Amino acid sequence: MxxxxxxxxxxxxxxxxxxxxxxxxxxxxxxxxxxxxxxxxxxxxxxxxxxxxxxxxxxxxxxxxxxxxxxxxxxxxxxxxxxxxxxxxxxxxxxxxxxxxxxxxxxxxxxxxxxxxxxxxxxxxxxxxxxxxxxxxxxxxxxxxxxxxxxxxxxxxxxxxxxxxxxxxxxxxxxxxxxxxxxxxxxxxxxxxxxxxxxxxxxxxxxxxxxxTFSADGARITVHGVIAHPGYAKDILVNAIKIAGEIVAALPKNEFSPETTNGRAGFVHPVAINGLAEKATIEFIVRDFITANLSQHEHRLESIAREVLQKHPKASMDFEVWEQYRxxxxxxxxxxxxxxxxxxxxxxxxxxxxxxxxxxxxxxxxxxxxxxxxxxxxxxxxxxxxxxxxxxxxxxxxxxxxxxxxxxxxxxxxx
Structure with missing residues (x-):
């Protein structure tokens, strides 16, 4: 040529x-x-x-x-x-x-x-x-x-x-x-x-x-709180936004994330958080080169979140996972x-x-x-x-x- x-x-x-x-x-x-x-x-x-x-x-x-x-x-x-x-x-x-x-x-x-x-x-x-x-x-x-x-x-x-x-x-x-x-x-x-x-x-x-490439899933945690008028909320209000923040704060600091991994290490990454005091959602991407590892990462993420929820017995949460690519x-x-x-x-x-x-x-x-x-x-x-x-x-x-x-x-x- x-x-x-x-x-x-x-x-x-x-x-x-x-x-x-x-x-x-x-x-x-x-x-x-x-x-x-x-x-x-x-x-x-x-x-x-x-x-x-x-x-x-x-x-x-x-x-x-x-x-x-x-x-x-x-x-x-x-x-x-x-x-x-x-x-x-x-x-x-x-x-x-x-x-x-x-x-x-x-x-x-x-x-x-x-x-x-x-x-x-x-x-x-x-x-x-x-x-x-x-x-x-x-x-x-x-x-x-x-x-x-x-x-x-x-x-x-x-x-x-x-x-x-x-x-x-x-x-x-x-x-x-x-x-x-x-x-x-x-x-x-x-x-x-x-x-x-x-x-x-x-x-x-x-x-x-x-x-x-990575294999990839998306995950979503939906936190359901208990809503009440803030002026009369004592011992009633359970703020879903605060619980969502606790879940994010409970994620590992030195591993399990894109900012702490490279090479062939996978991660879980929160990409968006939205909601109100009554209901809040956290969106995640889950990545690993070994497809079977995705379920392990997801189980760990869910366990972290449910451990936070144990501190808030009046709250509840949904955990969803869907395939993105392999x-x-x-x-x-x-x-x-x-x-x-x-x-x-x-x-x-x-x-x-x-x-x-x-x-x-x-x-x-x-x-x-x-x-x-x-x-x-x-x-x-x-x-x-x-x-x-x-x-x-x-x-x-x-x-x-x-x-x-x-x-x-x-x-x-x-x-």
Whole structure:
């Protein structure tokens, strides 16, 4: 691909300027209508590239097909990225800045000079000295999560369509809304995709590859107090808000939480507390790489809460648990070729694949359990969900190369 004039940077710079922030409080699909603005653009651009079946559905999903150039019956491979950006930081009026031939100096973002990107804080920057990088302007996130993945897939499609001598099987493209709020596969049509395997483009440093995520549950404690007029509440009122606070305060201080764990250690994390004196709720997320450990964490959480409730005999509580997603490795271990072929594609691109677990989840977690085994490939995104977000152009271009290699490996390995 040395002679190829990549389009990934130009595409990325355009896409990040389109506000596609999702909304965790909404019950619609997509959670924000503005996500469709980018989805519609992507479908139109795929049609312009030459993918005649590209379209956006009513929920903001984009589907398209790159026809096979091989005469073999190659397994259909899909590539997936999400169009939405996180609610954690503003995604309105993003101003991407291309820093050509980055020299290693501190980067002071112009629209808020208190926002400074340094190699001390982000050592991976040193691997981009002499190369182009992209940042936001200091007031917003950049949107590399996951518009870098979107741009990489679009550039791959552009390359393959314009180089029909590259031999590959049928390739499916999917862009999803609402991944950042846990709804990325809520309305996806697996049958419409029609693929045997999928790869998300939603990872970090060049060379990283992820086929393992947390398994995840949600949990809710509802405390029922006893309400009374505060002026006449002596020996009657049992304040559910105070009991909820006691439960949170009773959680372990030095373990069992995201702020005290790393690596493969799981945790229980209170994410919201709401209510009135009569009834209060605490929302939790429960995470572990070993699915069986989730029930142990949940039993411990419930025991802590019930021990608090023993001090308040007039109060009561409900404890609920629901599944959110599961560790995709449970599925991918049954399909080792998905990871093995990726390793070959990385090697052909001059990269040593570094397999790392994700202390989180991706669309790939749910897709894997929906019958579409789906590990995760790097894009280069760094400092995501923040005003310091940045990405290296060479990483995005290298990811395009990996995808082009990967579809050829699948074709070559098909007998």
């Amino acid at each position: 040395q002679a190829y004039a990549h389009t990934v940077t130009e595409r990325f710079m355009r896409y990040v300027q389109i506000d596609t922030q999702s909304d965790p409080t909404a019950n619609t699909h997509p959670t924000t209508e503005k996500q469709k603005n980018l989805s519609n653009i992507l479908a139109a651009e795929l049609l312009a590239i030459g993918l005649s079946d590209a379209y956006t559905d009513e929920y903001g999903y984009v589907y398209a097909t790159i026809p096979a150039t091989s005469k073999k019956q190659v397994p259909v491979i899909a590539f997936c990225s999400h169009v939405d950006t996180a609610p954690d930081c503003s995604g309105t009026n993003v101003k991407p800045i291309l820093h050509r031939q980055y020299s290693g100096e501190d980067i002071v973002l112009p629209d808020d000079t208190t926002q400074v990107i340094t190699t001390a804080k982000y050592p991976y920057l040193t691997t981009h000295i002499g190369h182009d990088i992209i940042t936001a302007s200091g007031l917003t996130l950049l949107g590399a999560d996951d518009k870098s993945g979107v741009a990489i897939i679009m550039d791959m499609a552009n390359y393959l369509v314009n180089n029909p001598q590259i031999v590959h099987g049928t390739i499916k493209i999917i862009f999803t809304p609402d991944e950042e709020v846990g709804q990325g596969t809520a309305k996806i049509d697996i049958a419409k995709i029609g693929a045997s395997y999928c790869y998300t483009l939603d990872g970090g440093e060049a060379g990283t590859f992820e086929d393992e 560790n995709m490795k449970e599925i991918l271990d049954l399909h080792p070729q998905a990871s093995a072929y990726a390793a070959m594609a990385y090697e052909q691109a001059g990269l040593a694949l570094r397999n790392e677990p994700i202390r989180g989840g991706t669309d790939g977690s749910r897709l894997s359990f929906m019958g579409l085994p789906c590990p995760n490939i790097f894009t280069g995104m760094q400092a995501i969900h923040s005003k310091h977000e940045w990405i290296g152009v060479k990483d995005m271009e290298k990811a395009v190369e990996v995808l082009v290699n990967l579809v050829q490996v699948w074709e070559q390995k098909t007998i």
